[in-house]
Amino acid sequence: MRIQSLTFLLSLFVSLCNAQNGVLVPNNNTFQVGVILDFDSGVGRIGLTSLSLALDDFYSINRNYSTRLVLHFRDSKGRVTDAAASVNVFDACLSCVNAALNLLKDVEVDAIIGPQKSSHANFVIGLGDTAKVPIISFSATSPSLHPQTPYFLQTAINDAAQVDAIAAIVNYFKWGQVTFVYEDTEYGNGIIPYLSNAFQEVNTRVSYRCVIPLSANDDFILRELYKMKTMQTRVFVVHISSALANRFFLKVKEAEMMSEGYVWIVNSGLMDLFYSMDSDVVEAMQGVLGVKPLVPRTPILRSTSLRWHEKFVKDNPGISQPEMSLFGVWAYDTLWALAMAAEKVGLKEPSSHQNVTAFNSTNMFVTEVSKTGPKLLEAMLDTRFEGLGGNFNMVNEQLEPSSFQILNVVGNGPREVGLWTPNRNSSERDVSFSGKKLKSVIWPGESLNKPKGWEVPMSGGKLRIGVPAKAGFEEFVKVERDSQTNATKISGYFVDLFDLVMAALPYAVRYEYFPFERVDGLNAGSYNDLSYQVFIGNYDAAVGDITITANRSQYVDFTLPIEGGGITRTQLIKYENPNNKLFFLEPLHKKLWLAAIGLFVFTGVALWILEHRFNRAFRGPPSDHVGLIFYIPFMSLVFANRERIVSNLARVVVVVWVFVVLILSSTYTASLSARLTTLELQKADTDVNALIYNGDYVGCREGSFIIEYLVNLGFHRTKIKTYKYPKDFDDALSKGSEKGGITALFSCTPYTNLFLTKYCNKYMKVGSPFLSEGFAFVFPKGSPLVAHVSRAIVELTDNRRISEIKDRWIRHSACNEDEPYPDNALWKPIGLKSFTILFAVTGGITATCLVAFLITYLYKNRDSIQRIISSNSGATTWSKIRAICKHFDQRDPKSFRSSRDREDGGENASPDRNAYPVNPARRSTVVPISQEEIKDENGVINSPNLEQATASADQSRAVQLQNIRVV
Structure with a gap:
């Protein structure tokens, strides 16, 4: 076994030598693999050792494989070209490109492992x-490298996989804002959008971004650190390379920012190479938190790590690297995956020249097109095995993410305080620890107390508090400037309230007010503009009559409301005028007056018609008749009518009329009394749609969010007028829309209440308020001061300290009870509708009596009327009507005898205390008149003898009465 391993190593060494000299032995079973690394970097040295060890181990275990990988190493810093002598980043990238071109054109590799850095990979x-x-x-x-092309594979865990773990740490400790620190490279910039999205999920604001170039010197780093020290945020998320981190954290300690109250969270790249850092850097990083992909500590990993360490020390004498690191594990698994993929492909195919002319040209970027590469790529994506780093599985050309360790730097190395596992069963981001608690963390400064994540900066000046410089309601905020000294004085209800709240905080806060104005002293913008200035950092807070709106809350935070909300509508109050000369007519409406007069005349005419033929009081010349028509109904108003009514129908009319008079006079008296006692308000239209329909002008405060609110309600922008001062509101409302003013004023409830205290008995709120939030203090998104200030507002409200300040600045009411009412009055009288039924009944009864009388008259005198109509066919219609009217005007003989009997004490007479006895012998008699005597020359009936007889009888009766008095 040992001899075979030595033989294999010898053949590998020969292959390497041949590759360096450009001599290749063609073999369809041999896959040429290029390796581009920075030989002088820690990751480069780790990668070289891991790849060599992986190659030995793989083919030692899989001797029966028919394919072999041959590695061709290139130094990205320029051992192939002289460009590596420069430290310029572009030169390093150019050196990496030259190495890749050499491998593609000269070696004709089937795959390239590398390059090492993200900026080179581009x-x-x-x-x-x-x-x-x-x-x-x-x-x-x-x-950011993915997905640029399907031929780029990341066999490492993408940096985007760790952002949720970092956000979970921030969310666990409830920190509301963080500061990003990252290097200005592809490696540093690529992760920032993903970090921002992750922190947005946990409602954490990124208060500042510190970008450090690779070429930055120590002075630049110190300036940035001191700048961040003057800010509130004390939570820093660092994403920089190990080379820059060695200098950065030394300067952090020098700036005294690695002390109690500070939080430093580093990325997985730094935590993986932690053991390669110098001891003084490790000492400066005490208390730092970090994340690192979890690699199971299996027996195979432990044994491989021991062999790897021996090889590393042998290959790099004098360089300490106690651990294999993640990059070494991923390099090891990468070569195994590539060797497995090559075995799946089997025999290679020769490369082709798709464009021979282009290939033979001087264009250095033209290369052969590999036929084996696509197959090798497909086999690589399908490769799955249990490697040193766990399950090796490519998902979307990337290594599948795993769990992350939460590490805390204590002593000589990091210790695990928690574990974060992604939720692969949910499409939503998982930014929590699923209810699991972290172990105790030792924070910078060897503190066991959780930092609150922010501090009031003790250096770098005071908090800048923006104050609106709008003119108008100076009780809320007032900005004054001394013309001689040019000093600015800011006062008002909200300013005093903010001072009180800040004094109630459990710590001292230094701040200074700055008016939001231009250089010329004019207002610099709207309340939205002021809120945006807080968002971009020009102000640390904003104080004033600033309303909480949904739009503003997207980029700033508000405290609890300090004044109630709501949008109210104010309109002019209209009173009746007590100095009107026709004041006595105003209790009743004009239509009611006309109806009453009409009924008055109608009743008089009806009584005259009903009594004229039967009652002597209704006889006489025409002028007396007209007087009686108006006199009798009028006297009924005061119940002083002394004329005797003879006809029963007339009595019914009188009774109904008296009832009407009673109701009408009582109503008039009551209305007049109320009119003299109190002044009635004119009812305003409470429907906003009526204002829109009528095209009325409405107003609001200049620069207010209510402008857009009114537009959304349906008002046209041309119908909305804005004003600055309460006096402007008063003038516009007094004029009205007809005279160039406005009909209604829309404003926030605090403005409305203050406006009404200035103009009493002149304006009033109309309708129900529209819902809106109140006034509050403005702070940057995620500012920790929001919670503390809100808590102080609640405490000060409970002990009535805020009410005391409000009473000092804002009067509850400036109204004087003795103040006279204004003259722009409009009295609302009682209308005709209230008397419609009464008048209808009265008129109906009176008309019924008239109809009954006329029917009776026509029936009893039908013969006479018939003779008048038919007596002379040549007579005109008008003459016949005159004859009928004359006949009607005659006194009814039966009524006359009945009345005379009563007056003379006959058997039909009724007792009367004013009557005197009459001598029967002297009683006058009525001389009958023949029909011939009452016809004129035209044949029309006339009654001159009847009138003469009546007059003679009256004269005789008068003589008899005088004789009686003499006796």
Whole structure:
């Protein structure tokens, strides 16, 4: 067995020598594999030892395999070309490309293992894709390299796999913000987008990103460290190479940032090469946390590690490397996987020149196209086995991720404090430890207390607090500037409140107010702009009348509300005018007045019609008739009517009319009394849609988020006016939309309350408030001050300290009870609708009585009316109507005799205390008149003799009454 191993090693040595001299022995069973590593780097030396050991072990175990791999090593720093003498990154990349071209064109390799660095891999990947040769890297872990081409395989765990484990650590300890520290290379930049997404999942803000170039000197690193020291964040996530880490952590200790309260989390690349670092660097990294892919400590791994260590010491005398490291394990498994894939492919096929002209040209990047490469790639992707690092399985041209160890640097090396395992059964990110607790961690400064992740910076100045410089409601925030000294004074309710809250914190915080204004002293923007300045770091916080909105909360954090929210609508109050000369008419609506007057006249006419033929009081000249028509209904208003009503129908009308008069007069009196006692408000329209439909102008404060809110409600932007000062609101509301002002003012509830204290009895809130959040202090996303300040606000609210400050700045009410009411009044009188039924019943009864009377009249006098109509066919219609009216105007004889009997004390007379006895002998009689005597020359009935007889009878009766008085 030993002799066979020596024979194999001898043949391997001969192959290597021939490869170096460019002499190849054609063999269809031999696969040429190029290896590009940096021979002077730790990873390069580890890789060389692992590949050589893996080659020996694989073919020692699998002697029956018909295929063999032949390795061709190239130094990426330039042992093939002279470009390696330069430390320039571009020269190193060019050297790596030259090595790859040499392997592809001269050696005609079937696969390339390497290059070592992610920045070099970017240049080589394209060559492999052109030549159809797999590029396999066990050390280029940047996620940005995948997927660029299907011919690039990462047989290492991608750096993106560790970001969830790092985010899980931050989430476990409840740190709200972190700082990224990474090198400015493909290796450093490639992981940053994945880290940002992972921290976003756990609501952790990235407060700062420190980018360190590879060429950075120690002074640059110190400046960056001191800059980060002046910031609040004390949690740093570091993703740099081991070469840069050796200098970086020494400067961290020099800047006194590896002390209590600081948190440093490093990537898996640094933790894997930890044992290769100098002792002073290890001492500077005490308390550091890190992640590292879990590699099971199997017996095979332990025995292989011992042999690997012996070989490494032999190949690299004087260089200490106590562990095989992950890169050594992945290099070992990579060669085994490639050897298995070659055995699956079997015999090679010769390369082809797809474009002979291009191949013979001077273009150095033109290579042969391999026919074996695609088959080897496919076989590599299908290869699965249990390697030194665990299960070797390629998923999407990458090694399948495994669990990660959570390590804590203590003493001479890291110790495991936890284990994070990805959840492969869920499509969502797993950024937790699934309820498992970590072991106790020894933090920087040998502290056992969990750092809170932030500190108030003690160096680098005070916190910059932005304050809105908007004019208007100066009770909230007031910015004054002394014209002589140019000094700025900031005061107000929210400023005093912030001072009180910061004083209540359990630690001292130094801060300074800065008005958010331009160089010329004008306001620099809206509240959204001020919040954005906090987001980008120009301010450490913002204080003022800043409303919590969904848009702003996406990039800043708010404390608990310090003032209630809601958007209220304010409109002008309209009162009735007590100084109106026609004040007595206002208790009743105009329509009601007209209806009452109409019913008044109608009742008078109805009574005249019903009583005219039967009652002497309703006789006489036409002027007396008109007076009676208006007199009798009017006197009923004061119940002073002394005229006797004879007709029963007329009595029904009077009763109904008196009832109407009673209700109407009582209502008028009550309304007038209320009018004199209190002033009624005009009801405002509580529907916003009515304002939109009517095209009314509405207003809000300048720069407020309410502008967009009103647009979303349906208002056109041209109908929205903005104002700065409360006086502007007052002027606009007083004018109204018709005169160039506004109909309604929309503002946050605190603004509305303050505005109403300034203008009492003039404006009022209308409708229900629209829901919105209140005012709060603004801090950067994830700022730890948010929780502490919110807690202080609750405590100060409970002990009424905030109420005391509010009372000092904001008056509850400035209204004077003795203040006269304004003159822009509009009294709302009682309308016709309230009396519709009453008037209808009254009019109906009166009309019914009239109809009944007319029917009775027409029936009793049907013969006379018929003769009038048919007596003279040549008479006009109008003359006939006049004749009927004259007939109706005559007193009813039966009613006359009945009335006279009552007056003279006849048997039909009713007792009357005002009546006197009449001598029967002197009683006058009515002389009957023949029908011939009452016809005129036209044949129309006339009654002159009847009138003369009536007058004679009246005269005789008067003489009789006088004689009685004489006696």
